[in-house]
Amino acid sequence: YVLFTDLDGTLLDLHTGEAGPAAEALRALKERGIPVVFASAKTRAEQEVLRGALGVEDPFIVENGGAIFLPEGYFPQKPEGAKVREGYWVLELGLPYGEIRRRLKQAEARLGSPLVGYGDLSAEEVARRTGLGLEAARWAKAREYDETLFLEEPVEEALKALEAEGLRWSHGGRFYHAHGPNDKGQAVRLLKELYQRFWGPVVAVGLGDSANDRPLLEAVDLAALVERPEGGWHPLDLPGLWRVPGVGPEGFARAASALLEGRWGEVR
Ligand code: 2M8
Ligand code: MG
Ligand code: MG
Numbered sequence: 001y002v003l004f005t006d007l008d009g010t011l012l013d014l015h016t017g018e019a020g021p022a023a024e025a026l027r028a029l030k031e032r033g034i035p036v037v038f039a040s041a042k043t044r045a046e047q048e049v050l051r052g053a054l055g056v057e058d059p060f061i062v063e064n065g066g067a068i069f070l071p072e073g074y075f076p077q078k079p080e081g082a083k084v085r086e087g088y089w090v091l092e093l094g095l096p097y098g099e100i101r102r103r104l105k106q107a108e109a110r111l112g113s114p115l116v117g118y119g120d121l122s123a124e125e126v127a128r129r130t131g132l133g134l135e136a137a138r139w140a141k142a143r144e145y146d147e148t149l150f151l152e153e154p155v156e157e158a159l160k161a162l163e164a165e166g167l168r169w170s171h172g173g174r175f176y177h178a179h180g181p182n183d184k185g186q187a188v189r190l191l192k193e194l195y196q197r198f199w200g201p202v203v204a205v206g207l208g209d210s211a212n213d214r215p216l217l218e219a220v221d222l223a224a225l226v227e228r229p230e231g232g233w234h235p236l237d238l239p240g241l242w243r244v245p246g247v248g249p250e251g252f253a254r255a256a257s258a259l260l261e262g263r264w265g266e267v268r
Contacts, residue, residue, distance in 0.1 A: 001259065002195050002202050003029060004061075004188050004216060005252065007040040007050070009173045009209035010226050013248050015131070019054060022249035025256035026054055032260060037061060037191060039184045039206075039216050041146065041172040044069060045139035064170050064179050064212060065187035066094030066145020075198040093187055094145035095167075095180030103165040104147060104178060111161040117147040117178070130174075146179040148172070173210035185215025192219070205264075207255055209248065210234050217241065222264055226251025243268070 005011050011022050019026070029036055038047055039061040047060050047069075059070040068091040072084065082089035101119050108115045118126050118141045127137035129150060140148070151158050155176065162169050167178045188204065195202045206213075206220030209228060214236055217223035224242040225233045227250075233243045242265040244251040244258075258264050 001034045001205055002037060002192065003034055003205045003207070003256070003259070004037045004039050004191075004220060005206070006184075006208040006210070006213050006216065007038055007042055007047075009228065009248050010207050010213075011038070011249060011252050012050075014173065014209075014229050017132075017136075018249070020249040021253040022256075023054060025253040026056060028260060029256055030055065034259075035059075035195075037188075039065070039188060041148070041170070041177055041212060043140060043142050044144060045142040046136070049139060059191060061184060061187040061191070063094065063144060063146035064172070064177055065182040065184045065215070066179060067092045068187050068191055070194075075194060077198070079194055091187075091190065092145070093180075093182040093190070097143045097145060097147065100145075100147050100167065100178055100180065103167050104149075104162070107158075107161040107165045107167070110164060111158060115149055115151070115158060115161070115178075117149045118143060119147060145182070146177050149176045149178060151176045170212040171210070172212050177212070183215040184212065185219040188216050188219040205259060207244075207252060209251075211236070214238075222259075224251075224255050224265075226255070240265075 012019055035058040036056055037058050041064050044062045061068050070089040072087050072089055078089050082091050104115050123137045126141055127134045159169050162178050170177045192204045204220040205222045206217045207224050208216055209226050224244045226244050227247045229247055244255045246254045
């Protein structure tokens with residue numbers, strides 16, 4: 001097994017950012033040699049902090065599939081096309097942040113009203129609008145492949161303006177994101193192929209909570225949604241999808257134990 005998981009609202013409580021019971025589940029998975037791959041809208045900087053705190057040492061997918069970071073030497077050979085950077089092999093699937101920002105400015109001109117993203121705001125302002133602490137807001141602002149936007153409803157015109165500039169968008173549970181042609185699913189598929197090439201056949205397991213997890217859940221062999229804080233599951237429908245009881249990290253922990261105990265999908 002290789003477990004691919006979303007962070008906010010899945011491994012982490014959507015509001016407090018705490019892993020709670022999921023921290024223990026991560027230890028159990030590690031003990032059994034099951035890699036846990038974070039697949040999130042969060043930046044490399046944000047994920048590095050979490051990896052440190054939670055003792056996770058596997059590859060990770062940043063900014064809605066913008067890039068895959070593999071610790072250098074994780075596989076016996078550097079994957080084709082990977083760049084060596086700061087102790088990582090990096091597979092880039094997205095557009096550079098600077099290019100996204102440039103296209104957003106063009107989309108703004110097309111739209112005739114501002115498209116406000118993290119790059120337009122101070123860390124203090126990002127902290128205020130997201131509820132992140134100031135330091136965490138700085139890590140969230142360290143974007144490389146995706147811009148988080150504060151859009152006001154109705155969003156249709158704004159999203160059309162992004163598309164007209166060749167950008168794609170996703171919704172991360174709280175915010176809209178503008179990015180290149182990437183999504184979490186492409187990154188998951190590519191990384192699964194690498195695991196299979198170097199380790200042999202693997203069963204890919206995926207956990208998520210919201211709309212931007214659809215591509216991830218479609219890319220795996222066993223998919224599950226955890227509950228949302230408002231109760232119930234995101235209205236996603238996929239064949240074989242397991243709707244795990246338990247909000248965020250509670251659901252994560254339950255799904256992880258089920259996997260380890262060979263009773264995946266049994267609790268409803
Ligand atoms: C944004 O991502 C979340 C999902 O993970 C969202 O869109 O709801 C990103 O800016 C991320 O980097 C940041 O940590 C998070 C804070 O809530 O918001
Ligand atoms: Mg989420
Ligand atoms: Mg996410």
